[in-house]
Amino acid sequence: MNVPTLFGLCGAVLVGLGLYGLVVSPQPLRKILAFNLVGSGVFLLFGVVARRGAALGMGGDPVPQALVITGIVVAFSATALAVALVLRLHDMTGAATLAPADADEPPVA
Amino acid sequence: MNLALLFDGMLVVLILAVAVWTVTVRDSFAAGIGYAVYGLLLALAWVRLAAVDAALTEAAIGGGLTSVLMIRATVRLRAGEAAARAATPGPLPRLLAALLGGSVAAGLALVVLALPDPAPTLAPQVAEHIATTGLGNAVTAVLLSFRAIDTLLEAVVLIYALIAVWTLTPDRFWGGRPGPKYETDPNGMLAYLARLLPPIGIVVAVYVLWVGADLPGGKFQAGTLLAAMWLLAIMAGLTEAPPISRRWLRGVLVAGTVVFLAIGFAGVPLAGAFLAYPEGFAKPLIVAIEAASMLSIAFTLALLVLGPPERRDQA
Amino acid sequence: MNALPAMLPETTTAGGFLLVLTLILPFVGVLAALTLGGRHARRVAMLAIPLGLVLSLAIVVEAVQTERTLVYLLGGWAPPLGIVLRADGLSAVMLLTTAVILLAVALFAHADFDTPPGTREARRPFMFWTLLLAMWGSLNAVFLAGDLFTLYVALELLGFAGVPLVCLDERAETLQAALRYLLFALLGSVLYMLGAVLLYGAYGTLDIALLAGLVRPEPAAFAAAALMTVGLLAKTALFPLHLWLPPAHAGAPAAASAVLSALAVKGSFFLVIRLWLDVMPGIITPAAGQLLAAFGAAAILVGNVVALRQKRLKMLIAYSTVAQIGYLFLMFPLAAGLSAMQLPNDPAVTGGLLQAVSHATAKAAMFMGAGLIYATLGHDRIADLAGVGRQLPMTLLAFALGGSALVGLPPAGGFLAKWLLLSAALTTGQWWWVVVMVVGGLLTSAYVFIVVMRALVTVDAGNTPKMVVPRHREAVVLALASLSFLLGLAALLPVDIVQIGRPQPFAAGLP
Amino acid sequence: MNTTVVLLGATVGLPLAMLLACLWQPLRERMLPWLALGAVPGLFASWFAMRDELIVFGNAQVPLALAIDRPGGVLLGVAALLWIAGGAYAATYLGEKSSRDNFVVCWLMTLAGCLGVFVAADMASFYALLALLSVGTTGLVLSEGTPRAYRAGAIYIGMALFAESLILAGMVLTVVSAPGNSLLISAAPAAIDASPWRIEILVLLIAGFGIKAGLVPLHFWIPLAHGAAPVPASALLSGAVVKAAVIGLIRFMPIESAPWAVGATVAMLGLLGALYAVLVGITQSHPKTVLAYSSVSQMGVIVAIIGMGMAAGDGSARLIAAFYAANHVLAKGALFLAVGVIGLTGARRLPAMLLPAAVIAVGLGGLPLTGGALTKEVAKSLMGDGPAGVLATLSAIGTTVLMLHFVFCVRVTAADDDEARAPAGLVVPWLVTAGASIVIPWALYLTAGGYSLPDALAPKALWSALWPIAVGSLLAFGLVRWGGSLPRLPEGDVVVALDAATRAAGPVSAVFGRLDAVLRRWPAAAMSLLSIALLFGVAIVAGR
């Protein structure tokens, strides 16, 4: 049980936790938060993979670390868009829920 | 060595505890705060995994800007909180969801344990070719030379996100200024901080950018710092967010990507391939790209946090 | 350390630079549109899209001539360190389809999204043209990138371009539809990335060609295959993961829903093809193939039946998309079956891709037609479509041609696809997919028949159309529909474009 | 050689060209009088085109080819003649009806499909023309625009597409098992024999063509469609269009080497169907529906002839079936046109119009010296004296009863104003068709069949044709007196079951609707995503 494996398990648990949050929490904001948890769990796995691939004096394999940085910025952009959407929906309807008003009368063009 | 393992173990337990609290707490505002703490703890974990670049990014973007977004949003949505919470699914679906999440986590854990022991790595290949980029920091070399297209697409992602956020503008406010109008007591505490901190922030940001070539750092981290400083000044009411229809603002937003593309295409005649750097000129070109990108990223991130325009442009 | 196979390192082929231009052109378009702003956005789009069509045609010609996959090493670095742009037969066909459909949508939407004379820049038109270029850029990236993580970023680009298109009209239900689409797509892409990290952890590279050689049956590969597949299914809205598609595609403006339904869905479907046929042929078991196609069959059944229940035309077409997406996934067990029998799997692959292209062109035409009907009548209730036959004859003909292409009547592309898939199903003895295809065809013909009949009802000339639609817009819709109707003649082509660069399964020493 | 290329090409090409011309509005309005012209190249092709000459249009991958063999030539000739007469008839019948444009477009589609099917030599173009035929026919059935027409059209397109799916599956199986995956129809019978899925292909093709031919119990769409279509259209539907299934069976079925059981079942199905159709036909009152049931009955006999051929392994069944079908094309076409003509003639001229109609009608039952008698005579050699022969004579008697019942029904529909005269534009094409239905079977009998005049006129042959007519007429008069007591069956008899099924489909589709609504709620969708991920994991791990 070395350091990378420990953080690997931590990443796996974070992913499971985030997925639980994504499925269960009704408010969209909490879902966005849960999505960020899952994202950070996956990036932690990238970090673990990088750490396991450490060689030639580098702290870890630089390629997954580069992917993590790109991933974090993508996740942030997604969060920003999602939050903007939730706020706009809240301003428009006074409530930000995902359940459609009534499932049978969906929107029209 | 098991002392370090003990510390890591405590850190992991702390991270998981904060994460569980963030998911299960009833009040969304508390969850936002919880996520900020979680982000900073995660930055510690990245340091323990010897990925300081990632730690910087996680602390700046994950812990910092994302938490700002979440806290601002949860405050604005506090009114509908109780109603929304009523729609929480009953115990059975929650149990089922926990079961599903748990089994995915267990599967992942098994796979992580079963990863091949001599872990395959590209570190030797990077070490072998890093000389051509003239950079000391391997991660920046990967980001800007070996996998340059990822970083180019990364900058484009930010612009797409900004376009998408601006699409949500109400028609009457198009061309207006993003975010609400912040008025605070001009000689209050926040204004004082907003006058004192930005200069330091800018110096640190430029330092982080410059050092990124050889030591952990880089344009994303520097850009985030600049964005934070600008947001602080805006929230303290010292300056105002620019109207989105200004031509100069659009120019700054696309500057980083344009420079990146220009240098990339310049590589075709000079270095034989798109996104290749001519012999010996790699480092100055990369630093030029990083500088231009830092500005664009700073403006884009700040505007993403401020959201779509919410008021007309009383110039 | 498992030595990376000493495959001969790929080198940039002759037409390689075309790939770079095709990838970068839309992004430059987006940047130009954003900076110039206002009225120029449409001009940039109208300039870039034809140019892109020329580029994709050049790629197809180059691929057909050299009969080899076009490759471009970015930055001069070969994988696993660098990233490669690849365009084999599959990508070339999809690039061309994307360019053709976008040209048609641009011509169709030219009048709809026009900056009003008074204002310097209006939100709706400016954003539509920028997002159209953005969608195009992301699709080109999906079809060209050779690295799984670059494909992840391309998928995110696709999501960021698609979501605002859904809520371009800023009504409460479209905003909600966009939010559901974004959140579910994010859930999908995070699972995809999870699979990617496991692959990197086990094999040290994310390049598709290298992975194909390295992947062995072990836990990391199993988990990666399952997670990435399901992540992509969420983004492709295969039944039962289709919660976001109907409101999103029906709520968006006509031109936008045409692009979303025809192209956005195909991006992630294309990645499933890459994953199942290029990266993981050894890992994917026949049981997994049957499971995937079973979801496809469920999609066909439920999607079509619920489409028959819809009262609005755009909702009907959206549910028809849900059903047709199911149809696309029937090719996987057939391809696996053929490979298992040591036969070349090109009937299934060519049939599947042809079904995708035929659906893309037909669905784009139908959505644009629905848009014209909505503009003319002021509503799109199927029950009172009377008079459309007289006021919009070309649109109704386009709708009928598109519908018959979906049903699979000759000489439509759908027919050729059905013929190839049927022959694959029957040679591999999987007869139950034949039953699914037949039932799917009948159900599809049911709602196409209902809509065309309702529209053909002649009504007294009393009702004046809300807006007279100019002829050239109908002509564009009819041109696209007849293209999908005549796609079956592609069988006459000397070379089977889709098979260019596809590894022959038994040649690659399939375990 | 090039005359054949030109003629066969024009047979399909001219109607398609006229169809494309209809895209342009002014041309579409003036197309009606030219409808008859569409079938002329088909007629010349049947006379002058070289038999069994393969003309390939496509390339190596997809050899789109046209060819004409002896049965195809016979059917093409009579069908083209009926199309010309029908075209002329339709020109005056439609006049300035509002739905003229739709009618013209659908007429040309059906014309191109119908004649094309007779000359198609490869499966791809055969299936394409069959589909074009179905779509065009649906348009013709719907052209009246009444709710009855909608129901008939909906049922027609549903059954047609279902039949074509079966035929497509059968064809794909044949191509897959053919050497070198050749698409040529001429290679089909051999490929079917050699194929490992021989029985499946036979079942699929017979079921598919059976539905198109109106084999009982899947015949219910014929009375609905032919009843609802306008007169010229139903003349062509009942006459020429239904024969597409006949040419399909003739060309695809390996008659020489088919297993006995398959042939026998087909024959029994055909003959029993023929009897059933007659029994239901006499309960109908609408003249066009009666004729439609007669078509079902006659098609049953034709399919039975092919069935008996397969049972006996006798290749001549192809030509006999084609000859029988050719006679039916002209006779049935003439009778349908007669319905239109009689509907417009007053009491004074009624006998003059009714007489030829009655002669042709009874001729169908086998009246000596008419085409019907000749066909029955030729068919007797195949039917033999066993149960098939008995059933064949019974169906002849039944047909006579049905035809006389038709004459009585159509007499009722005559115009009230005594002086009314049907316009020449209707009467002339009708009379031409009537004349042809007498002359052409004789011509074919003497030339194609190779029989001599005395065989036909031999007293024994005359008597064996006469007594079923006599018995039939006696029964018909009995029917007129006690007909009232017969139960009134709804049109399309078996279709009542279909209506019940559609009513039951309502709640089932509601269940699907609710399932879709439940699955589209967020928790359900997210959980199904995760469970599908686990399912795939298990499938990939366990399925090794």
Next chain:
Amino acid sequence: MSQLLDLWTVLAVGAGVFFFFAGTVGLLRFPDTLTRLHALTKADNLGLGLVVLGLLPRVGSPLAGLKLICVWLLVLLASATASQLIARVARRAGPPA
């Protein structure tokens, strides 16, 4: 000399940790926001200062030492401002619910 520095580090860091512990106890035990703010800012900042001073000798170059002190000063600045703002919000919102 190195023992003296080691002793200094252990003492200073130990004191720092004690003040952190005191701050945390204050956070948990104190009744309302204002008093909690009081505990947090005072105790934790002092604790951090002591830890920084304790670590100064162990740091390699004087530049790194300077960075440590900068970190402390920035935390001081940030926590001072933050606590004032939270205090104003707490006072304006009235007694905690």
